[in-house]
Amino acid sequence: MTHVRVLMINAYGTGGIARTVVNLANALVERHEVEIITVYRRRNRPAYWIDPRIEVTHLVDARKSALTQGVGSPHADLARQPSRLTTALDSNMTGLTDKLLVASLRALSPGILITTRPSLHALAADFVPADVITIAQDHLNFETRTAHPELAHLMERSLPKLDALAVLTEADARDYEHMLRGTDTVVTAIPNALPWPVRAPAELTTTTVVSAGRLVEQKGFDRLIEAFAPVASAHPDWQLHIYGMGEKRPALLGLVGQLGLGDQVRLMGYSDSMAEVLRGASIYAMASRFEGFGMVLIEAMSVGLPLVSFDCPRGPGEIVIDGYNGYLVANGDVAEFSRCLLALMDDPALRARLGGASREAARGFEMAPIAQRWDVLFADLSARRRARG
Template identity: 30%
Template sequence: MSKNKISFIIGTLGAGGAERVVTTLSNELVENYDVHIILLTKCEPFYKLNTRVKLYFCREAYKPSNNIFQALKGNYSLYKTISGYLKKEKINLAIGFMTGANNLAILASRKNNIPCIISQRIYSKKSSTKLSNRVIRNFLYRKASFLVVQTTEIKAEFESILESNKIVILKNPISPELSEARDVEFKKENIILNIGRLSSQKAQDVLIRAFANIENENWKLIIIGKGEKQKNYEALIDELNLKKKVELMGRSKDIAHYYNKSKIFAFTSIFEGFPNALTEAMHFGLPCISTDCPTGPSKLINNNHNGYLIPMGDQKQLEHCLSSLIQNKNLRDKFGSNARKSVQSYKADAVTLEWIGLFEKLLN
């Protein structure tokens, strides 16, 4: 019996949380479905992708639009390409990831008379979406079969647009590749780790300043990620005389290596869709400090039980928590052990079953 054909639709498969989720789900779902991924822009997958997943792209490179007419022309071209692929490959179900791809997935699915699931990956109340884009998004999202979100806060945000029973909360899966690379025997180093795009949203400047203010002898701060704040953070590190103590590592394909060898994970975001890096750090048994930002950290961290949850932008509290963990190995061990147990339900096999349940509602 032939398998149903499903297709994810996403901008690229570069480094990022949504890209990691699509890759992980695709790798897991190949046992049950004929899995396709349509990329809006050609991109070599950053994460390891199963060879049975069929990869297709709409354009060679992204070119920003200079005016509304160029934008409309570009989006129409993408819509036609996606729609053509869904028809040619006889796709049974489309799954959009992130707003631009969601909109196109809905339009192309309706053209082909197939169901469409879309996935909202960010807390849009905190993101700077233009009013015109929000109006288009809200109009099109009503046409989706289901909207997948990660938290109750994001669900509440969209309940004025869609019926509540069409909005489904599903966890982000932890990549089995990461789970397999977890090594409890790995020699730990005096490293505080942060992972995330170098941006105002992730607020790594607060972490750098906090690290400068604490007793950090024999400790290092490692930040993994790239972004528009790179030069600002390099200047800040220089200004605080931390060049030998703080490393901006760029992106890394071997993220498990850093999870394994670090002793503390610190997360300073001012908003999230859902913090994959924090979930992964807890999965590796790292004692974590996180801001209580919308949305996600409060679903993961029970303050003083499996980590520290602190107010956003509270540098003094961050300094206090970093110092507590640096000075107290027993506390690190307690938080780390409790953290590992508390994210068991985020393992890929369990999360994939929930996605399959949603697919089958539409395919049957």
């Protein structure tokens, strides 16, 4: 049984990375000894269920009670200092995390370590013992990840020292293979897995378009609302429901009011039962400006929703097959996005055909085949290590 450790910033949080990483750990524990090392613990209980067989180790107790008790301590002083080992671009990293992470990484026994963001990739490259197999799992697309020169340099410096890099799309794998040509680092694409098995299909009889994500600039909900406006006037019985919380909520509410869509566009807030939300809709729409993958697209597919998505970098282009399980729209073409929504609203048979194809395609994203791809990677890297002696 292989000892697999997953190093992440916050295993207790509600973000997409926390959810997908915890889901993966829950699957791997069926065949491996799994430990989650979380830099921060910011709440009493994790937002997502963690299998009790998984050991969870936190380095910094950032709950309010712990922070209050630590005022004036040496740790508190270190926590106010910037990281000297990674990058100032990562606000999670401090002098305190430098100290604790270096000690933790140096003490690792043989096994596999999966890191989940550039700062952690860099620390693993510099401080993990030689008998630990290191895998960087990156959750953001290549273009966005390398747009800042400092972050690009961090990746170029650290990734060649690691055994493997696992990214979420084939397009990202090609870009990183080019960056890492001439190195021994294995680059592979392993998508995120569904958090649940493929479900009973949605009936597709409601007059609801659904979308979900953090209410931030990246997710493009302003573009979605603008695309829905001409559709709403043609179909006053249809509604757009947007799930999620975030800083753009006031601006989005203002846009809804400005376009006169108050009766048809609703900001629904956070839901902890997205599978049921999706089963109650008839179309899923994604208007993101960029993505690491597009997790909610495969969740919508699992209940048989037809998709409409911008072909943003990256993820949708490898999930949405235009005209088969939905429509893939040139990034930023709001008018075409409107036309695709309208086509699905007007044609129940088209919704059923594309939705059925969505649900079948979702089976490739169930946890069993994705976990198997991780097992193959582990075996391959172990064999490479043995071959090198």
